[in-house]
Amino acid sequence: MSKKNWYALLAILLIGAMALTACGGQEPATEVAPEGGKSEVEVFSWWTGGGEAAGLEAMIAIFNEKYPDIEFINATVAGGAGTNARAVLATRLQAGDAPDSWQGHAGQELIGTYVAADQIEPLNFLYEENGWLEVMPATLIPLISQNDNIYSVPVNIHRANVLWYNPKILDENGIAVPTTMDEWFAAMDALKAAGVETPLAMGEQWTAMHLLETVLLGSMDPAAYNGLWDGSTAWDGPEVKAAIENFERILTYTNSDATSLSWQDASQLVVEGDAAFNVMGDWAEGYFRELGKAPNADYGWAPVPGTGGTFQFLSDSFVMAKNAPHRDACIAWLTVAGSKEGQDAFNPVKGSIPARSDGDRNLYGEYLQSAMDDWASDVVVGSLTHGVVANDSWKTEIDTALGLYLGSGDIAAFQSALAAACATSGPCK
Amino acid sequence: MRLDKDKILSILLVMPSILAVMIFVYGFILWSGRVSLSQWKGLLPNYEWAGLQNYINLFNDPRFHIDVRNTFIFTVLFVFGSLILGLMLAVMLDQGLRGESFFRTVFLFPMAISYIVTGVVWRWLMNPAQGERMSGFNILFERLGLDFLINQWHTTPGWGIAFIAVPAIWQMSGYVMALYLGGLRSIPEPLREAARVDGATELKIYFHVILPLLRPITLSAMIILGHISLKVFDLIVAIAGKQVALDVPAVYMWQTTFDGYFFNRGASIGILLLLSVAVLVIPYLRYSLRSEAEL
Incomplete structure (x- = not known):
């Protein structure tokens, strides 16, 4: 056999071997008979x-x-x-x-x-x-x-609706832990006036959605919140409008570099004393412990203002x-x-x-x-960002509407996009 | 045509890859095209006919408008930035200075890095935090007293995408330099000498003799950079994650298909991406095939 033919043979063998491995990989493991029953x-x-x-x-x-x-x-x-x-x-x-x-x-x-x-x-x-x-x-x-x-x-x-706060910052400024939206606004205004650069820490886009779902819950009663997800509360109605206006105001207290921070970065601002509040699920507590922080001394927690007595779960x-x-x-x-x-x-x-x-x-x-x-x-309600209340298609449509709003600041367009999302991918007709 | 043993063997040997390309490239393009005309939303396929509705929806989709705008800004800055920087580096290296091979390697190195790594590193460098938490380039500028250079980088409202082009230029300009350097070396010295004898200044030689001779290289570089920039995905995800302000079609396609199960919309975006790349690549392929035939 000439040298050329040897190469050809080698090539065919290689291709054959690759084809065999490829087929072997696709074979589902479950079809292998279990040994000894x-x-x-x-x-x-x-x-x-x-x-x-x-x-x-x-x-x-x-x-x-x-x-x-x-x-x-x-x-x-x-x-x-x-x-x-x-x-x-x-x-x-x-x-x-x-x-x-x-x-x-x-x-x-x-x-x-x-x-x-x-x-x-x-x-x-x-x-x-x-x-x-x-x-x-x-x-x-x-x-x-x-x-x-x-x-x-x-x-x-x-739990999604947790407000994490820095007890030292609140004490120094004589601020009580807020329980209603208005108290929260007043607290953050006071902090801003006292020179706290970032009253509320926020991170990348999904953490804004997490904040939005807790503000929706804090701006209406749990029954109306549940109604958003079964179509009985109108997305273009007054409850959602009030919630979006609260959300717009809350965003004015957040850090300017939010989009470049992960949730860990944003939560860390609170325990490091760079921010007073952060809204994040209670996995943040595990992270605080990893950082060597002590509960009640370095961080405190409360339900997000307006959501007391309600457990927004995932x-x-x-x-x-x-x-x-x-x-x-x-x-x-x-x-x-x-x-x-x-x-x-x-x-x-x-x-x-x-x-x-x-x-x-x-x-x-x-x-x-x-x-x-x-x-x-508590009364148990579901989280949006973490998949309880809306299917994935609906959730990504809400995410797009939120992202567009964060860019444009147009709350009327935001509300009509939310209503449209419910009509195309949710239960609203 | 006589089919001898060698010919049959060679056809047999390329058959597997031809078949694989037929199925996994062209077959799947056709299949994506079919999905883009369907109503498939959800986990399982639904091939019910939707006509061009998915495309019409995209053209009315404010998020897709942002994608197109971002892609346009990114492409213009990235392609021209890399071309100009690459050409300048090549011209400098071509002056025959000492340690040329060292600098050539240094400028080429970024190309060996994946966009993900570039993205992670530049995410730190372009940290937009202000005040006490300032870091990356911003803190460098502050220490050097260049406060006017401190900025929000990719979080700049409306123009964040322009800053994403900076790491992309950093990464690809070395490659453009290598292309141009090869071109410069192939220009025969007598041409320059002839121009000098005719009394042209060095600058004039570059603009009237060398750049025109480099035109084919510029064209190839533009095509290569252009199709990279239309498909940009990993760099943006590594720097910015999933956020609408810095959205591009590839990120939208990924998110809408795998997070939202809008397979129909994802396929439509994929087909539009393919068409936009084809507009760039097909004329180039025809051009290069024709010039190869002439050789």
Whole structure:
């Protein structure tokens, strides 16, 4: 054989090898027969680092203890808030290769996407068998249901409507923690007059949306706020107008470099004494602790003014795929995820509170204990930014309207864009 | 034409890549085109016919107007900035100074870095914070007493996108320099000498002899930079994240498709991007194919 032919042969072999590896990669792992009758469950999430991954590991340890015969396949895709993971999941679902269970923000983010596409199964039977309806707040259940079907098991609860403040700055200026919008405005005016450069710290665009949802809640009663998401409160009505006017005024107290700050940067301004207030979910508390700050000394917390007695929640939850490849193993996993033992293993590590109101208080820190009290007694409403009240399409339309408003400052156009978003992607007709 | 063994073998060998390109490039372009004419919104495909409605909606979409404006500003600044800076660097290096290869490498290095890394570093450099938290370039300017240069960088209302072009120029002007340097070296010395004998000044030689001879290089550089700038995505996401003020079509496409499940709108943006790049590239391809045929 000549030299040239040898090269050709080599090339063909290489191409063949590449083709084989390519096919091998596409073969779904689930089709491999489990050895010795051992079953498995594939759980898909974006918990790859920090307290989240450690919390998941703690829950997996409990699962392995209870179900030693089931192999737990921890399928994770890295990326903040799951942007990458959800794109991967969408591709897998479109290809008919669903994992048994996957993570999603409880509420419309799951319902609007996966229930609308008929991909997940109602879990009412699990709630009834395990008595979860008695230990979870009654106002939570409608927010994670569609047509009385409950579609996910929440493993943790975060609170969105938290106002973080710097106690030293407030003390020095003789300001009490505000409880109403007007008190808040007066406090921030006083701080500005006293030379505090940034009364309220804000970060990149999604943190502005987070602020907007708490201002919407603070400017109307919880029933009207819930009505925004089922179409009974008009987006072009007076309540929303008042809320947007409050929002416009609040933005005048924020830092000028907001768009270049992450939420961590913005929250840090409060504990470092560069800003008096910050509105952020209670994951900020975990971050403050990481920075070595002490509760009540370096940072204080209160409900966002006007939202006292209301718990604006978000939650990570797990679902069961319709026709899950390993249905029984998946039910076993969800039972652990909803159990007191599972939730008390996950949440202290993640820095959140259990969705059940019977968690072991001694495992949690000072802030989380106060959140557990509120969770058990407050009216529960859902967060927009974190996927509870609006489906993803609607949320991105609101995000676009907000981004345009932040550029133009035109509140009339903002309100009509919000009304249009509800008409095209929400329940408004 | 006689098909001998070698010919069959060579056709067989290129077949896999031809097939892959047919499916994964042209097939998917057609498929995107079809999706852009559909009503697909949500997780699962919906190919119901929508005609040109998605495109009409885009042309009435205030966010898409911002995208077009931002892309235009970015492209103009980035292409001309890189061309001018690259040419200046090339002309300076061409003077035969000592340590030329050192500087050539230094100027080329930024090109070896990905846009993500450039974006993260320049995000720090262009930190817009004021007062005590000032950092990056702003604090440098303050220490040097150049206070008038302190600015809000990419957070400047309305014109933030212009500052995104700065790191992009920093990254690509070395590449343009390399292109021009190759061109300058290929210009025969006798041409310059002839001009000098005719009494032309050095400046005149550059404007009337050398620049016209570099025209093909300028054209290639413009095409390459132009299509990079139309598709810019990673640099903006690394510096600014997802915010409407600094939005460009590629970011909008990504966000609306994968965050909002508007597959129809995302596909329409993709097709418009493809068309805008095609307007640049196809005439260039025809030109270069024709000149290759002449050779």
